[in-house]
Amino acid sequence: MSQTTIKTKLSRRQYFFIIVQTEIGVGILSLPYDLHSAAKQDGWISLLIGGVLLQIVLLVIWLIAKRYPDKDFFQIQEAVFSKWIGKGVSLLYVAYFSMVAMVILLLFVRLISLWVLPQTPFWILALLMILVCLYLASGGLNTMARFYTFVSIFLVVLVAFVLYALKDTQLTFLFPILNSGWMPVIKGANEAVLSFFGFIISLVIYSKVEGSPAQRLRTIFYAHWFVVLFYLFTVLVSFTFFSPVEMSFIQEPLLYMLKSFEFVIVARLDLFFLSIWIVNVATTLTTYVYMTGLGLMDVFNTKKTAPSYMIAALLILIPPLFIGYNMERVDEFNNFVVWLGYIFSVAFLFIIYFVSLIRGSLQKGGSS
Amino acid sequence: MKRKSICILTCLLLLTGCWDTRQFKDVKLVLSIGFDQNDDGTLTETVSIPTVKRSTDGPTSETVQVLTTEGKTPREARDHTDQMIANTFDPSKAKVILMGEELAKNSIQPIFDQFYRNPNNNLNAYIAVVDGKAEDAIRMTPSNESGVSKYISELLEGQINATHSTGENIEVLHGELLEPGIDFAVPLLSIEEEQDMLNFEGLALFHKDAYTGEFIPNHQTTLLMLLEGIRGKLASFTLKVTDEEENAIRNYLTFRVMRNKQDMKVKVENDQVTADISMKLKIRVVEYPSNHLTSKKKIKKLNKKLSELLTEQAEEIIATIQEANSDVFQIGRHVHSYHPDYWKKVKWDEEFPNITITPKVEVDIVQYGVIS
Amino acid sequence: MGFLRNLLGTRDKIEDSSHKGQDQQPNQPSSKKLSENVEYLLNEFKRTDDLKIRAMNNGQAVLMYFEPLVDQEKIQQNIFTPLEMGHVEHISEIPNARSSENLEEMIPTLLRGHAVYMEDGSKTITRFNVTSVFNRNVEEPQNEKIVRGSHDGFIENLMINLNLVRKKIEHRDLVVKYFKVGKKTNTNIAIVYMDGIADPEIVKKMEERIKAISVDMIQSPGYIEEFIEDNPYSPFPQMLNTERPDRVTANIMEGRIALMAEGSPTTLIAPSTFFMFYQASDDYNARWYTGTFVRLVRLASFIIAIGMPAFYIAVISFHYEVLPDELLLPVKSSINEIAYPPILEALIMVVIIELIRESGIRLPSPVGQTIGIVGGLVIGDAVVRAGLVSNLMVIVVALTAIASFVVPSNELSTTLRLMTFPLIFLAGTFGFVGIVFGFLFLTIHLTRLESFGVPYFAPVAPLSISDLKDTFVRLPLFMMKKRPKDAHPLQEKAMGESREWVQHEPDNNKN
Known part of the structure; x- marks a missing residue:
């Protein structure tokens, strides 16, 4: 099937939705809670701060990508750090991506188990999820882009659900603003940044998107701010629906607020919300399976797509099986990966950029 | 390869049992629950369970089973109930939760913890305080009304429509229970023994999570x-x-x-x-x-x-x-x-x-x- | 007539080239002796009895033909009448006669229903086209009836089918290409497309795939479909199947390719998309509001057909909390006394419905009605009374079956009913979560599918907003100025401003 596919570049619309769908994932349900536990009712300010800070990182991403217009992320590593070091760095990234995927898988299954299927064993849910992602990822980036664009319609449904809760919100819960100073807000920005970690996909597939660099930069920013606004909306609704004290108990406010609504034909909107949310998790996880598989292909210089994705999927599936529902270890692992996230999704990007700058000027100097 | 994996998946699905099925036909739906406090600090839980039988053609006949059990906590009382009835007890579709006056005056937060903790529960059950014992209210058999749960919930709904009460459900209550600076009022019902009916007395005023004893008359x-x-x-x-x-x-x-x-x-x-x-x-x-x-x-x-x-x-x-x-x-x-x-x-x-x-x-x- | 001969010319060319591929062009020069020639042909045809040899000129010449294939009247009219009337000196001067000296060439000719004339002492063999043709009327196809619009349909004769298409598209760009497929059956098949609109890449792909078929027998386009479609393991049909000339011409004009075969009224259209199966000619003949409404109903039926039993099972065996309070007791009372778990109930009912459908489909209509009564009333009612299946489940499954028949395409309808099964299993094991995973697999599959290199789930994935005008809704025709992009048409524009007159008639705006 794949050989008949007319190899085309992704459109910018598809690029937009890939970034959006990758960023919006497991975190969305608990983001208001996480922000609230760090910054109380000022969490939404932290979110905005996080969004603005990431703007800088996105700019660096773009600057890196612009220097290597026809290389994907892992090829850039080799171009920047020379072949073998580059491969090493790529391998580290593969490890990082697969670990993020593991965390997603762990959190996803934990939430499903908590809310709907308490008895179902871990492995079967994890296996189902990873199979879906494998199936999607092995269809190639074009299929993924098409699928992501299509399922974005469900974001509208999610927003509609949450909009329904607006009727019971109280603006007073957002006040007092900045009562305890800026410190908690800055700390909250940390939580906010976490929920955007999917942004690295914009660098990985940058070279596969059509359009001039400026146009692509605009798309990256649009996608980023779309996600920021989407998060902001959910956070604000949660914060005004639940009172501050209540917020500190409720881990998945978006689900919790939908529990009491009843329509003529259905009740318990949270179950439907959760079902749609699974789609968002699947898209996020697929992106990580894809990135892991792509990294493996580049590192081991192979063109065999199917086995690479399969290895990537196994790599992601097996370790979580040993962690399972053990909340403590999930949290430990999660914190570890978040820490890695700062290194790989933020700090290392700057390193890559500066090394490439230095090499660039050296080469220029050498040639002149 | 694809076919193989599909085969494996199907086998898995068929061989492994259905872990989380909760057959609707196998549960005893509890539609109204009443809590009372005993003198020794234990709880009395009264539940009303409607059982519907349907002959192949004829109209459905509904019988209501009312059970009262005691326990140290609501959950223990529920387990005791479970030991008495066929199948399992399920409060996830409860419509009404009544509290006896004694209990309400003490503290109501512990009663509701189980509802908030369990993801299965609908949080839109109405709550009301009964002047006297909640058990008596649930044991009522109002004539001309189908089932006590329906009667009470519709009575309360009527009060909401007539601007007599806020329509306090468990979800709304949660925030009000926890948040300092917010108190709430809950419908107060009294039992009219002669007519076997309930009467909406007014709104019972709560402070923090306890009934103050004062109420706004209807x-x-x-x-x-x-x-x-x-x-x-x-x-x-x-x-x-x-x-x-x-x-x-x-x-x-x-x-x-x-x-x-x-x-x-x-x-x-x-x-x-x-x-x-x-x-x-x-x-x-x-x-x-x-x-x-x-x-x-x-x-x-x-x-x-x-x-x-x-x-x-x-x-x-x-x-x-x-x-x-x-x-x-x-x-x-x-x-x-x-x-x-x-x-x-x-x-x-x-x-x-x-x-x-x-x-x-x-x-x-x-x-x-x-x-x- | 002129173009027909032209067509015949092309056919021979392709025929030759395809023969080349199969074996060396057979050549058996004819002999001067009549008996040798006759003997050769008789041997080649294994002395079959229906090969008639008619002696003429006192045994100096013979006319050979397959008796069942020729029209005796045509022989009389085309061969004997001119001879008797004395219009021609010799039989080979008759206008529709063609001569050759290759005996081997006569074999397919005879099989096509021609008559062969041979004379003693002459190497020349003359042949006449006297084929008899038996045709149905071009009546409306049974399975694709419409209310308004043209009521003709394809029949089993390729030439007449092409005639119907040509009549509807009178343009020089309409191209027909012939192929012979099936080593033993030698079935004629034709692809039809608009040159300059259809994507040459796809045409090339189609030709390559048809030429690659190497089988003894081809019976119908359904046969060919499996050889040339992109993904034979997919449950979804990847080529649209129709017997309606208007549907075929509309699709050809969108830049798609039609594939027809001799002996079958079914035409395949490629590349096709999922949503094409939901379009019916009626949509375009009705007002666009009604067209839109009907199409929305049809698409909703897709969801109902595959998701409804699964949803019901998930609700009553996992998530009964989603039932609103009013429904709670009615639902409970109807399922309380049922012996089997819902998943088994659903399977029983779905299988029963399939049995009823399958048994009724081929029976003569009087008996078919009996099946309907026995199946629908007796079983449906009795099964509920017996307490094996709840009446809600009967409603759900019946609704599902009805919804699956709403699809205008029979193929897709069968597929849909098949797709319910995995979803039922998933719903019975994981509830809503299972359904979501099922739908995820399904949509991913649809997104991955391609028909001749063209995405199958277009215009939804990949999204093409302008093409949605004719997907979920049916906007007025003058708003669909461009051809759908999914078929990669070379010429995008399908119409110009057709309602400019509105500006010239200012009064119209007032009223």
Whole structure:
């Protein structure tokens, strides 16, 4: 099937939705809670701060990508750090991506188990999820882009659900603003940044998107701010629906607020919300399976797509099986990966950029 | 490869059992639950379980099973119930949760913990306090009503529609239980033994998570709701506007609220909290036998009279609330939000009874029916 | 007539080239001796009895033909009448005669229903086209009836089918290409497309795939479909199947390719998309509001057909909390006394419905009605009374079956009913979560599918907003100025401003 596919570049619309769908994932349900536990009712300010800070990182991403217009992320590593070091760095990234995927898988299954299927064993849910992602990822980036664009319609449904809760919100819960100073807000920005970690996909597939660099930069920013606004909306609704004290108990406010609504034909909107949310998790996880598989292909210089994705999927599936529902270890692992996230999704990007700058000027100097 | 994996998947699905199935036909749905406190501190839980039987063609026959069990905690009482009934107990579709007066006066938060913790529960069950024992209310067999659960929930719904109560469900209650500076009022039901019916007495005022013992009687609940800015489908008052007529009926005027606008201003000056609640009502007269309301002057006079009467009543309500120390207007929350420094300084529980709350009601007759 | 001969010319060319591929072009020069020639042909045809040899000129010449294939009247009219009337000196001068000296060439000719004339002492063999043709009327196809619009349908004769298409598209760009497929059956198949609109890449792909078929027998386009479609393991049909000339011409004009075969009224259209199966000619003949409404109903039926039993099972065996309070007791009372778990109930009912459908489909209509009564009334009612299946489940499954028949395409309808099964299993194991995973697999599959290199789930994935005008809704025709992008048409524009007159008639706006 794949050989008949007319190899085309992704459109910018598809690029937009890939970034959006990758960023919006497991975190969305608990983001208001996480922000609230760090910054109380000022969490939404932290979110905005996080969004603005990431703007800088996105700019660096773009600057890196612009220097290597026809290389994907892992090829850039080799171009920047020379072949073998580059491969090493790529391998580290593969490890990082697969670990993020593991965390997603762990959190996803934990939430499903908590809310709907308490008895179902871990492995079967994890296996189902990873199979879906494998199936999607092995269809190639074009299929993924098409699928992501299509399922974005469900974001509208999610927003509609949450909009329904607006009727019971109280603006007073957002006040007092900045009562305890800026410190908690800055700390909250940390939580906010976490929920955007999917942004690295914009660098990985940058070279596969059509359009001039400026146009692509605009798309990256649009996608980023779309996600920021989407998060902001959910956070604000949660914060005004639940009172501050209540917020500190409720881990998945978006689900919790939908529990009491009843329509003529259905009740318990949270179950439907959760079902749609699974789609968002699947898209996020697929992106990580894809990135892991792509990294493996580049590192081991192979063109065999199917086995690479399969290895990537196994790599992601097996370790979580040993962690399972053990909340403590999930949290430990999660914190570890978040820490890695700062290194790989933020700090290392700057390193890559500066090394490439230095090499660039050296080469220029050498040639002149 | 794809086919192989599909085969494996299908086998897995077929071989592994169905872990989480909860067959709807195998559960005992509990639609109303009542909690009472015993003298020794244990709980009595009363549940009503409707069982429906359907002959192949005929109408469904519904029998209601009422069980009472004791336990140290709600969950233990529930387990005891479970040991008595066939199949399993399921409160996830509970419509009504009743609390006995004794329990309500103590603390209600522990009762509800199980509902919040379990993801299966619908959080839209109505809650009410029963004057007496909740068990008696649930054991009632109201004639002409299908099932006690349906009866109570529809009774409460009727009160919401008639602007007598807020429609307090467990979800809304959660925030109010936890948040300082917000108190709430819950419908208070009394049992009329002779008619085997329940009666809506008024709104029981809560402070923190306990019933204060004070309640707003049912003729004032509509005004309380309107002062909070809540209006159901229908809000009507019957007020005595004059003493002059001989025929007693002619002294009264009944009106319906068409539109209400409520505004609360909370000020903190010199560490003194004042709250002004102003409300504008546009009304339609639905019964007023003494006058045809043709003159503008008469209407103006009536407007003034009604405003006065309602303001007076509002003052009464506020006095009751402050006496009960039940901050149903959420003034505390306002202070917390907009005057955080003051909030930190004082203990709101001690402060609330002493603050000044001034109500002001303005009434404007805009319609007077099809005759004039 | 002129173009027909032209067509015949092309056919021979392709025929030759395809023969080349199969074996060396057979050549058996004819002999001067009549008996040798006759003997050769008789041997080649294994002395079959229906090969008629008619002696003429006192045994100096013979006319050979397959008796069942020729029309005796045509022989009389085309061969004997001119001879008797004395219009021609010799038989080979008759206008529709063609001569050759290759005996081997006569074999397919005879099989096509031609008559062969041979004379003693002459190497020349003359042949005449005297094929008899038996045709149905071009009546409306049974399975694609419409209310308004043209009521003709394809029949089993390729030439007549092409005639119907040509009549509807009178343009020089309409190209027909012939192929012979099936080593033993030698079935004629034709592809039809608009040159200059259809994507040459796709045409090339189609030709390559048809030429690659190497089988003894081809019976119908359904046969060919499996050889040339992109993904034979997919449950979804990847080529649209129709017997309606208007549907075929509309699709050809969108830049798609039609594939027809001799002996079958079914025409395949490629590349096709999922949503094409939901379009019916009626949509375009009705007002666009009604067209839109009907199409929305049809698409909703897709969800109902595959998701409804699964949803019901998930609700009553996992998530009964989603039932609103009013429904709670009615639902409970109807399922309380049922012996089997819902998943088994659903399977029983779905299988029963399939049985009823399958048994009724081929029976003569009087008996078919009996099946309907026995199946629908007796079983449906009795099964509920017996307490094996709840009446809600009967409603759900019946609704599902009805919804699956709403699809205008029979293929897709069968597919849909098949797709319910995995979803039922998933719903019975994981509830809503299972359904979501099922739908995820399904949509991913649809997104991955391609028909001749063209995405199958277009215009939804990949999204093409302008093409949605004719997907979920049916906007007025004058708003669909461009051809759908999914078929990669070379010429995008399908119409110009057709309602400019509105501006010239200012009064119209007022009224």
